[in-house]
Amino acid sequence: MKALIETIVRALVDYPEDVVVTESSDESTITYVLSVHEGDIGKVIGKQGRTIHAIRTVVYAAASDQPKRVVVQVKDKG
Amino acid sequence: MKVITATASTVDEAIQSALNELGVSRDRVEIDILDHGKKGFLGIFGNKPAVVKVTVVPHPIEETETFLKNVIEKMGIKATIEKVENDKEVLFSITGEKIGLLIGKHGQTLNSLQLLAQLVANRYTQDYINITVDAENYRTRRKEVLTQLAEKLAEKAIKTKREVKLEPLPAYERKVIHAALANNGQVKTFSVGTEPHRYIVIAPMHERMSR
Numbered sequence: 541m542k543a544l545i546e547t548i549v550r551a552l553v554d555y556p557e558d559v560v561v562t563e564s565s566d567e568s569t570i571t572y573v574l575s576v577h578e579g580d581i582g583k584v585i586g587k588q589g590r591t592i593h594a595i596r597t598v599v600y601a602a603a604s605d606q607p608k609r610v611v612v613q614v615k616d617k618g
Numbered sequence: 619m620k621v622i623t624a625t626a627s628t629v630d631e632a633i634q635s636a637l638n639e640l641g642v643s644r645d646r647v648e649i650d651i652l653d654h655g656k657k658g659f660l661g662i663f664g665n666k667p668a669v670v671k672v673t674v675v676p677h678p679i680e681e682t683e684t685f686l687k688n689v690i691e692k693m694g695i696k697a698t699i700e701k702v703e704n705d706k707e708v709l710f711s712i713t714g715e716k717i718g719l720l721i722g723k724h725g726q727t728l729n730s731l732q733l734l735a736q737l738v739a740n741r742y743t744q745d746y747i748n749i750t751v752d753a754e755n756y757r758t759r760r761k762e763v764l765t766q767l768a769e770k771l772a773e774k775a776i777k778t779k780r781e782v783k784l785e786p787l788p789a790y791e792r793k794v795i796h797a798a799l800a801n802n803g804q805v806k807t808f809s810v811g812t813e814p815h816r817y818i819v820i821a822p823m824h825e826r827m828s829r
Contacts, residue, residue, distance in 0.1 A: 543692050544689065544692035544693060547685075547688045547689055547692050548689055551681075551685045551688075551734075551738045551741075552734070552737055552738065552741070586737075588813070588814070590733065590814065591733070591734070591737065593730070593814075594729075594730035594731075594733045594734050595730075595734070597722065597726055597727055597729075597730035598689065598693070598727060598730050598731060598734070601693065601719055601720070601722050601727040602692070602694060602719075604719060
């Protein structure tokens with residue numbers, strides 16, 4: 541799932557080498573925190589969150605056979 | 619983006635060796651000549667090699683195709699993608715296993731893939747390229763469903779003499795509804811709200827509008 545998020549995001553940003561996805565999980569949820577170059581944050585979120593919404597939709601579809609809930613977050617700068 | 623620098627005794631040779639290494643043709647690269655090189659005296663003293671920097675210019679449609687292939691593969695789906703290009707309109711049709719997963723509820727996964735593919739395609743071009751992503755003819759089937767829905771709701775609007783509101787739909791699906799009822803003299807259609815919650819209203823023609 542990490543590789544899927546990285547594949548999508550690297551194709552959208554100006555600094556693909558700065559794309560880092562970290563994974564953490566507890567009993568019920570797997571959380572992926574997406575960190576990108578400061579100048580790319582707007583690109584991955586998109587106008588009114590359209591892009592991040594699309595990324596989440598694709599990731600959730602791929603994770604549909606997963607018993608745990610999957611969450612994708614964008615890391616704020618700082 | 620792939621960039622390499624190549625060195626040879628002449629500029630042309632350096633470019634050729636860079637192209638060979640990259641495995642692309644000359645029309646797909648940008649060339650920067652860093653050093654024209656010098657022959658030197660009697661070819662012995664002070665000769666300097668030519669140095670060029672060659673950058674592969676991404677081809678928007680190929681980048682998009684690669685993007686879709688990679689994403690679908692990483693979703694764990696085995697599929698093949700066919701591409702139909704028509705000037706600035708490109709259609710990618712996906713066929714294979716587990717396509718239902720790729721389409722999603724009301725096509726939401728397919729629409730998301732399409733939006734992302736659209737973003738990738740237009741990263742590399744000034745001209746706007748319109749990308750459609752289809753899977754197992756979903757778009758055609760959806761068009762039939764929407765057309766039938768439009769006709770059914772138009773009848774309802776006429777019968778009840780009231781406006782009928784639809785669920786929010788993406789622009790290209792609203793277009794199908796507008797088109798389906800464009801020649802229906804008894805109703806008119808318009809969209810209300812802002813994306814992504816923009817929806818269609820079907821209104822009977824002879825009623826005073828109360829929007």
